[in-house]
Amino acid sequence: MRLKNGFDSSKHGISLINQLAVILRSSEVHEVENLAVSRAISGFISQISEYIAIEGGFVLELRGDFFFINELRVRYVSEVMINFDYLVRLFRNLGIGGVVIQPGVGENDIVTLTKAIVKAPVVNPFEFIEQKMAYVGSIRVHRLKKIPEKDLLDAREMVKKSYFRAVSFTKGLMGGIQRREKVSLKKTKRMIVSLVDHIISQEQILIGMTSIKTYDEYTYHHSVNVSILAMALGQRLGLSKRQLIELGMASLLHDIGKLKVPKKILNKTAQLTEEEWRVMRRHPVCGVRILMKMRQLDFILLRSLIVAFEHHLSDTKSSYPKVTKALNLDLFSRIVSLADRYDAMTSARVYSRTPMTPDAALNLMIKRTVNHLDLFLLQIFINMIGIYPVGTLAVLDSGELGLVYENNPGIADRPRVLIIADSSGNLVDAVLFDLAEKNPDGGYKKTIVRTLDALQWHINIAQYFL
Numbered sequence: 001m002r003l004k005n006g007f008d009s010s011k012h013g014i015s016l017i018n019q020l021a022v023i024l025r026s027s028e029v030h031e032v033e034n035l036a037v038s039r040a041i042s043g044f045i046s047q048i049s050e051y052i053a054i055e056g057g058f059v060l061e062l063r064g065d066f067f068f069i070n071e072l073r074v075r076y077v078s079e080v081m082i083n084f085d086y087l088v089r090l091f092r093n094l095g096i097g098g099v100v101i102q103p104g105v106g107e108n109d110i111v112t113l114t115k116a117i118v119k120a121p122v123v124n125p126f127e128f129i130e131q132k133m134a135y136v137g138s139i140r141v142h143r144l145k146k147i148p149e150k151d152l153l154d155a156r157e158m159v160k161k162s163y164f165r166a167v168s169f170t171k172g173l174m175g176g177i178q179r180r181e182k183v184s185l186k187k188t189k190r191m192i193v194s195l196v197d198h199i200i201s202q203e204q205i206l207i208g209m210t211s212i213k214t215y216d217e218y219t220y221h222h223s224v225n226v227s228i229l230a231m232a233l234g235q236r237l238g239l240s241k242r243q244l245i246e247l248g249m250a251s252l253l254h255d256i257g258k259l260k261v262p263k264k265i266l267n268k269t270a271q272l273t274e275e276e277w278r279v280m281r282r283h284p285v286c287g288v289r290i291l292m293k294m295r296q297l298d299f300i301l302l303r304s305l306i307v308a309f310e311h312h313l314s315d316t317k318s319s320y321p322k323v324t325k326a327l328n329l330d331l332f333s334r335i336v337s338l339a340d341r342y343d344a345m346t347s348a349r350v351y352s353r354t355p356m357t358p359d360a361a362l363n364l365m366i367k368r369t370v371n372h373l374d375l376f377l378l379q380i381f382i383n384m385i386g387i388y389p390v391g392t393l394a395v396l397d398s399g400e401l402g403l404v405y406e407n408n409p410g411i412a413d414r415p416r417v418l419i420i421a422d423s424s425g426n427l428v429d430a431v432l433f434d435l436a437e438k439n440p441d442g443g444y445k446k447t448i449v450r451t452l453d454a455l456q457w458h459i460n461i462a463q464y465f466l
């Protein structure tokens, strides 16, 4: 939060974005001259004037999935989430990357902007808006920058390296703890910091890495995946970098107690017996014991300890360990629990049934979530990974088979897919296609009609991502 003489710029920033969305949404339904719209515009003008008077200017930018005002990232707040998502989607569709508003802006200027946006055609919408705004001195619109394909490839390569480094580091760390060696949490922290940096700059690519599910080294991949998913969610909640590092550490160590569960139970392929489940359910408490023994007990370790203990506690029947007091779970525990369940459900664990498809896992999670706060977190989570998360196999209306490759920020149901089979079902060389692409008549070129189980179709997803 940035306060100047009691003026909370971050709160005002959220309110301004919300107000802008309200103006644009309502003018899609009514004429701009409508009373509701003109009231919203007057409200916006008085707010923005106050803002500019104190902050000196107003530069709104869309970077990836996030809005920045005057270089500061704007938090995601539950009350205005729908309006935020609407505006992200709208800006992306129209190719708007930013809006700069200068002192002296008047109601007429906002009316011109609103009309330009609402009336923008499907083909070259940005050019239309730019032309309409050319004579409005107090407002500038900027084009959304497209990242060159080569830069994307380089970024993907770098993120991939970091991901695998993290997995092998985690393997070493857990081995060390198992052998009761003195392990360095400083180095672990350094590894987490590098992941946090990628989360901030390359969120979608890093999330994509978590869709590579391997059988052999489940524990290490799982720990890293949960850590990535939890930090990405934390970032959307507006946690600071320091808090993200704490969350990353706590999530990496959430299942550390499984080191005390015999391998033959962990790796068992058949259903566990009641007795074996009893042993398995001890891992949160074992985790606490292991972490207590680490001598460098500091704040991060304390938080990890709470998460290790709480990550299977919930309002449902399957909650463990048994506790007598009413639940008041740590926010980090709730975040880790969500990331943990999603990753576990979509992975082919040795002791579980076949993995679920990502969208089926999300559906089941929605059904099972009762707590309000958890439901809110789940909503943001789905926004983050999309309705069709990376790794989902889908049939398109063209009859082709697509593999979801990357989530399109702000357009949860229109990811970028790799087309891997033609309409007759023959495998083809994978071609990347953006489902947000439209025909000149405004209709989408291709759309997902249903999802399939990649395992059932004997499609090795990892092969397409590595």
Ligand SMILES: [Fe+2]
Pocket: 254, 255, 283, 311, 312
């Ligand atoms: Fe666990």
Ligand SMILES: [Fe+2]
Pocket: 222, 226, 254, 255, 340, 344
């Ligand atoms: Fe877990």
